[in-house]
Amino acid sequence: MTFRIRSDLDSLPVYVPGKTFPGALKLASNEVTHGPLPAVAEAIAQAAAGVNRYPDNAAVALTEELAKSLGVTPAEVQVGCGSVTLCQNLITVTSGPGDEVLFGWRSFETYPLATRIAGATPVQVALTGDAVYDLDAMAAAITERTRLVFVCNPNNPTGTVVSAQTLRRFLERVPDDLLVVLDEAYYEYMRLSPGHAYDALELRREFPNLVVLRTFSKAYGLAGLRVGYAIGHPRVLDASRSTAIPLSVTAAAEEAALASLDAEDELFARVAVLTERRDRLAARLREAGWPVPAAQGNFVWLPAGERTAEVAAGFDAAGLIVRPFAGDGVRISVGEEEAVDRVVEVAASVAP
Ligand SMILES: *Cc1c(COP(=O)(O)O)cnc(C)c1O
Secondary structure, three states, X not given: OOOOOOHHHOOOOOOOOOOOOOOOEEOOOOOOOOOOXXXXXXXXXXXXXXXXXXXXXXXXXXHHHHHHHHOOOHHHEEXXXXXXXXXXXXXXXXXXXXXXXXXXXXXXXHXXXXXXXXXXXXXXXXXXXXXXXXXXXXXXXXXXXXXXXXXXXXXXXXXXXXXXXXXXXHHHHOOOOOEEEEEOOOHHHOOOOOOOOOOHHHHHHHOOOEEEEEEOOOOOOOHHHXXXXXXXXXXXXXXXXXXXXXXXXXHHHHHHHHHHHHOHHHHHHHHHHHHHHHHHHHHHHHHOOOOOOOOOOOXXXXXXXXXXXXXXXXXXXXXXXXXXXXXXXXXXEXXXXXXXXXXXXXXXXXXO
């Protein structure tokens, strides 16, 4: 049978569900291993009682709460059904056939996928030898056709962060009508030295073409509820909002996000435990012979290159589900404490 399906989408990867098996430790999706805090579970249960009603399409309560805590106006915040859909909205409002969307590579898989769904052309600029976004090379790759730039910081899957100085220099070089999206999905896990640290919200005041993306999926532990947000210029976000799937942020997601903002102290205490574990895991992997780049997310990166499939198979056999990226490396989420020794043991047995 043939159907009238867009042929330019034929080569999109077909979604393959993540595998799992009993007793396996899931370290493949950068999820938080803790379940929701009691107050958050309670907020979700209360929202469940109202699912006969549509949610508030504008997520006003959450938008206002975020605006207050970020020190911006509500018009400068867009709440979305996960920051993945905000990436899509921003591509939709800027880019179509013939336009280019620029980002580093290897990076977040949504960028090329959503770009191609929009009919636009992904332009991928290789990371530096240290697996960091190469912003100088990206600035040089901007053309007449470039409509959107993604900077993933920390970069998924390598975990690295660009320095404050390079980021500023890049923003100074980019034309001021070209949108730059700084994807900070792992913002809460960054532990940067003062010279390296930057403040995205401050940069945004100076560079109005900067849009910052954050999410409740990672540090806030709400991956299953789908809620993230963008901080940007009202004109950009008005356009972006108009392309969002209507009513896609559920009341449960909104209420859980609000309860999570209230519980930030507890959640950030978990983040602190995790970043300490991450640093320890990365150090031990380096001792075991792996050149693990600076890890600033809730995961570590084994640059296994051509050996990626073999290395991932070693983890699989040990009951550890990790995320291989063919030809580049293996991303391992920092999970429970028990996982640390097991990850190091397998990694050492397949070290370069
Ligand atoms: C996990 C992740 C997101 C967030 O996705 P949600 O849709 O909010 O769950 C965004 N960007 C990157 C780079 C990520 O790794």
